[in-house]
Amino acid sequence: GAVVSQHPSWVICKSGTSVKIECRSLDFQATTMFWYRQFPKQSLMLMATSNEGSKATYEQGVEKDKFLINHASLTLSTLTVTSAHPEDSSFYICSGGDRGTSNEQFFGPGTRLTVL
Amino acid sequence: DQQVKQNSPSLSVQEGRISILNCDYTNSMFDYFLWYKKYPAEGPTFLISISSIKDKNEDGRFTVFLNKSAKHLSLHIVPSQPGDSAVYFCAASENTDKLIFGTGTRLQVFP
Numbered sequence: 001g002a003v004v005s006q007h008p009s010w011v012i013c014k015s016g017t018s019v020k021i022e023c024r025s026l027d028f029q030a031t032t033m034f035w036y037r038q039f040p041k042q043s044l045m046l047m048a049t050s051n052e053g054s055k056a057t058y059e060q061g062v063e064k065d066k067f068l069i070n071h072a073s074l075t076l077s078t079l080t081v082t083s084a085h086p087e088d089s090s091f092y093i094c095s096g097g098d099r100g101t102s103n104e105q106f107f108g109p110g111t112r113l114t115v116l
Numbered sequence: 117d118q119q120v121k122q123n124s125p126s127l128s129v130q131e132g133r134i135s136i137l138n139c140d141y142t143n144s145m146f147d148y149f150l151w152y153k154k155y156p157a158e159g160p161t162f163l164i165s166i167s168s169i170k171d172k173n174e175d176g177r178f179t180v181f182l183n184k185s186a187k188h189l190s191l192h193i194v195p196s197q198p199g200d201s202a203v204y205f206c207a208a209s210e211n212t213d214k215l216i217f218g219t220g221t222r223l224q225v226f227p
Contacts, residue, residue: 004159034214043205043219044160093159095215104150105215107159 006108023094029074030096122218139206146208
Protein backbone atom coordinates (compact mmCIF):
# COMPACT_ATOMS: atom_id res chain seq x y z
CA GLY A 1 0.00 0.00 0.00
CA ALA A 2 0.92 3.65 -0.18
CA VAL A 3 3.23 5.12 2.44
CA VAL A 4 2.63 8.18 4.56
CA SER A 5 5.26 9.49 6.92
CA GLN A 6 4.97 11.87 9.85
CA HIS A 7 7.62 13.91 11.55
CA PRO A 8 8.33 14.09 14.37
CA SER A 9 7.09 10.81 15.82
CA TRP A 10 7.02 12.35 19.26
CA VAL A 11 7.53 15.81 20.68
CA ILE A 12 7.58 17.36 24.13
CA CYS A 13 7.15 21.09 24.42
CA LYS A 14 6.49 23.75 26.99
CA SER A 15 3.09 25.32 27.41
CA GLY A 16 2.69 28.37 25.20
CA THR A 17 5.01 27.25 22.43
CA SER A 18 4.01 26.17 18.94
CA VAL A 19 4.67 22.79 17.42
CA LYS A 20 4.66 21.84 13.74
CA ILE A 21 3.92 18.31 12.57
CA GLU A 22 4.68 17.27 9.01
CA CYS A 23 2.79 14.68 7.01
CA ARG A 24 4.22 13.44 3.74
CA SER A 25 2.90 11.02 1.14
CA LEU A 26 6.00 9.23 -0.09
CA ASP A 27 4.86 7.32 -3.15
CA PHE A 28 1.59 8.86 -4.21
CA GLN A 29 0.04 12.25 -4.63
CA ALA A 30 -2.37 13.04 -1.85
CA THR A 31 -4.92 15.44 -3.26
CA THR A 32 -6.63 15.35 0.09
CA MET A 33 -5.10 15.00 3.51
CA PHE A 34 -6.79 14.53 6.83
CA TRP A 35 -5.73 15.22 10.36
CA TYR A 36 -7.03 13.14 13.22
CA ARG A 37 -6.59 13.24 16.94
CA GLN A 38 -6.84 10.23 19.17
CA PHE A 39 -7.36 10.36 22.91
CA PRO A 40 -6.41 7.36 25.03
CA LYS A 41 -8.78 4.45 24.49
CA GLN A 42 -10.93 6.49 22.18
CA SER A 43 -11.65 6.58 18.50
CA LEU A 44 -9.99 8.72 15.90
CA MET A 45 -11.52 12.17 15.79
CA LEU A 46 -11.32 13.96 12.49
CA MET A 47 -10.01 17.48 13.02
CA ALA A 48 -9.83 18.84 9.51
CA THR A 49 -9.69 18.06 5.83
CA SER A 50 -7.23 19.83 3.59
CA ASN A 51 -7.11 19.89 -0.17
CA GLU A 52 -3.93 20.84 -1.93
CA GLY A 53 -3.79 24.55 -2.59
CA SER A 54 -6.90 25.51 -0.69
CA LYS A 55 -7.94 26.25 2.86
CA ALA A 56 -8.60 23.42 5.24
CA THR A 57 -12.12 22.51 6.29
CA TYR A 58 -12.36 22.14 10.04
CA GLU A 59 -14.75 19.93 11.91
CA GLN A 60 -17.15 21.45 14.38
CA GLY A 61 -15.48 22.28 17.64
CA VAL A 62 -11.95 22.41 16.25
CA GLU A 63 -10.31 25.82 16.57
CA LYS A 64 -8.85 26.73 13.21
CA ASP A 65 -6.70 29.48 14.71
CA LYS A 66 -5.17 27.03 17.12
CA PHE A 67 -4.63 24.14 14.73
CA LEU A 68 -3.17 25.65 11.58
CA ILE A 69 -3.15 23.35 8.58
CA ASN A 70 -1.23 23.94 5.40
CA HIS A 71 -1.36 21.70 2.34
CA ALA A 72 1.00 23.47 0.00
CA SER A 73 1.84 20.51 -2.23
CA LEU A 74 0.46 17.15 -3.24
CA THR A 75 2.90 15.38 -0.96
CA LEU A 76 3.08 17.58 2.12
CA SER A 77 0.64 18.80 4.72
CA THR A 78 1.55 20.41 8.03
CA LEU A 79 -0.34 20.83 11.27
CA THR A 80 0.84 23.56 13.61
CA VAL A 81 -0.46 23.54 17.15
CA THR A 82 -0.16 27.15 18.24
CA SER A 83 0.26 28.24 21.85
CA ALA A 84 0.06 24.66 22.99
CA HIS A 85 -1.46 23.80 26.35
CA PRO A 86 -1.39 20.54 28.32
CA GLU A 87 -4.89 19.69 27.13
CA ASP A 88 -3.52 19.61 23.58
CA SER A 89 -1.42 16.61 24.53
CA SER A 90 -2.60 13.80 22.31
CA PHE A 91 -1.75 11.45 19.48
CA TYR A 92 -2.07 13.18 16.13
CA ILE A 93 -2.41 11.12 12.97
CA CYS A 94 -2.57 12.25 9.38
CA SER A 95 -3.81 10.40 6.37
CA GLY A 96 -3.71 10.97 2.67
CA GLY A 97 -5.84 9.93 -0.22
CA ASP A 98 -6.11 10.39 -3.95
CA ARG A 99 -9.72 11.12 -4.71
CA GLY A 100 -9.15 10.34 -8.35
CA THR A 101 -8.33 6.71 -7.72
CA SER A 102 -9.76 5.45 -4.49
CA ASN A 103 -11.79 6.07 -1.38
CA GLU A 104 -8.99 4.59 0.64
CA GLN A 105 -6.92 6.64 3.00
CA PHE A 106 -3.40 5.78 4.00
CA PHE A 107 -2.36 6.70 7.48
CA GLY A 108 0.86 8.02 8.86
CA PRO A 109 2.43 6.47 11.97
CA GLY A 110 1.23 9.29 14.20
CA THR A 111 2.87 11.93 16.37
CA ARG A 112 2.71 11.87 20.14
CA LEU A 113 2.54 15.43 21.48
CA THR A 114 3.12 16.09 25.16
CA VAL A 115 2.74 19.64 26.41
CA LEU A 116 4.26 20.32 29.81
CA ASP B 117 -24.20 11.64 17.44
CA GLN B 118 -22.18 8.51 16.77
CA GLN B 119 -22.89 7.58 13.16
CA VAL B 120 -20.66 4.53 13.24
CA LYS B 121 -20.76 2.28 16.26
CA GLN B 122 -18.79 -0.69 17.42
CA ASN B 123 -20.69 -1.91 20.43
CA SER B 124 -18.15 -4.45 21.58
CA PRO B 125 -15.12 -2.71 23.05
CA SER B 126 -13.23 -5.97 23.28
CA LEU B 127 -13.22 -9.52 21.97
CA SER B 128 -11.17 -12.51 22.98
CA VAL B 129 -10.76 -15.46 20.61
CA GLN B 130 -8.70 -18.61 20.64
CA GLU B 131 -6.05 -19.04 17.97
CA GLY B 132 -7.38 -20.88 14.93
CA ARG B 133 -10.97 -19.93 15.53
CA ILE B 134 -13.04 -17.28 13.81
CA SER B 135 -13.06 -13.68 14.99
CA ILE B 136 -16.17 -11.69 14.17
CA LEU B 137 -16.09 -7.95 14.67
CA ASN B 138 -19.29 -6.01 14.24
CA CYS B 139 -20.10 -2.49 13.21
CA ASP B 140 -23.40 -0.63 12.93
CA TYR B 141 -24.11 2.65 11.23
CA THR B 142 -27.00 5.06 11.11
CA ASN B 143 -26.42 7.07 7.95
CA SER B 144 -28.03 5.30 4.99
CA MET B 145 -26.08 7.54 2.63
CA PHE B 146 -22.78 5.87 3.46
CA ASP B 147 -21.56 4.14 0.33
CA TYR B 148 -18.14 2.87 1.24
CA PHE B 149 -16.94 0.99 4.29
CA LEU B 150 -13.48 0.12 5.47
CA TRP B 151 -11.79 -1.81 8.24
CA TYR B 152 -8.53 -0.69 9.80
CA LYS B 153 -6.22 -2.40 12.24
CA LYS B 154 -4.31 -0.35 14.76
CA TYR B 155 -1.51 -1.06 17.18
CA PRO B 156 -0.81 1.30 20.10
CA ALA B 157 1.09 4.44 19.17
CA GLU B 158 0.86 3.66 15.47
CA GLY B 159 -1.34 4.84 12.65
CA PRO B 160 -4.16 2.62 11.42
CA THR B 161 -3.41 0.09 8.71
CA PHE B 162 -5.96 -0.56 6.01
CA LEU B 163 -7.31 -4.09 5.97
CA ILE B 164 -10.25 -4.44 3.66
CA SER B 165 -13.10 -2.41 2.24
CA ILE B 166 -16.47 -2.86 0.63
CA SER B 167 -18.65 -0.74 -1.57
CA SER B 168 -22.34 -0.42 -0.81
CA ILE B 169 -23.17 -2.16 -4.09
CA LYS B 170 -21.70 -5.38 -2.73
CA ASP B 171 -22.58 -7.52 0.24
CA LYS B 172 -19.32 -9.41 0.62
CA ASN B 173 -15.66 -8.89 -0.04
CA GLU B 174 -12.95 -11.40 0.72
CA ASP B 175 -9.19 -11.01 0.96
CA GLY B 176 -7.28 -13.96 2.30
CA ARG B 177 -8.25 -14.57 5.92
CA PHE B 178 -10.37 -11.42 6.02
CA THR B 179 -13.95 -11.18 4.82
CA VAL B 180 -16.25 -8.21 5.22
CA PHE B 181 -20.01 -8.63 5.04
CA LEU B 182 -22.41 -5.75 4.49
CA ASN B 183 -26.10 -5.84 5.30
CA LYS B 184 -27.50 -2.56 4.08
CA SER B 185 -31.04 -3.17 5.26
CA ALA B 186 -29.77 -3.68 8.79
CA LYS B 187 -27.07 -1.01 8.42
CA HIS B 188 -24.60 -3.52 9.70
CA LEU B 189 -21.23 -4.76 8.62
CA SER B 190 -18.92 -7.33 10.05
CA LEU B 191 -15.33 -8.41 9.67
CA HIS B 192 -14.53 -12.10 9.84
CA ILE B 193 -11.00 -13.29 10.43
CA VAL B 194 -10.43 -16.98 9.81
CA PRO B 195 -8.32 -18.52 11.19
CA SER B 196 -7.40 -16.04 13.89
CA GLN B 197 -3.72 -15.69 14.71
CA PRO B 198 -1.98 -14.11 17.73
CA GLY B 199 -0.58 -11.45 15.41
CA ASP B 200 -4.13 -10.33 14.72
CA SER B 201 -4.35 -8.96 18.26
CA ALA B 202 -4.93 -5.23 17.87
CA VAL B 203 -7.69 -2.65 17.87
CA TYR B 204 -9.95 -2.80 14.85
CA PHE B 205 -11.82 0.23 13.58
CA CYS B 206 -14.58 0.26 11.04
CA ALA B 207 -15.07 3.42 9.04
CA ALA B 208 -17.62 4.71 6.58
CA SER B 209 -17.78 7.45 4.01
CA GLU B 210 -20.49 9.18 2.02
CA ASN B 211 -19.36 9.94 -1.50
CA THR B 212 -16.39 11.88 -0.14
CA ASP B 213 -13.05 11.04 1.34
CA LYS B 214 -14.13 11.98 4.83
CA LEU B 215 -14.12 8.87 6.97
CA ILE B 216 -16.28 8.45 10.02
CA PHE B 217 -14.70 6.00 12.43
CA GLY B 218 -16.26 3.70 14.93
CA THR B 219 -15.00 3.51 18.49
CA GLY B 220 -12.91 0.43 17.90
CA THR B 221 -12.88 -3.15 19.16
CA ARG B 222 -9.85 -4.57 20.86
CA LEU B 223 -9.24 -8.11 19.62
CA GLN B 224 -7.10 -10.47 21.60
CA VAL B 225 -6.18 -13.81 20.10
CA PHE B 226 -4.81 -16.24 22.64
CA PRO B 227 -2.98 -19.53 21.99
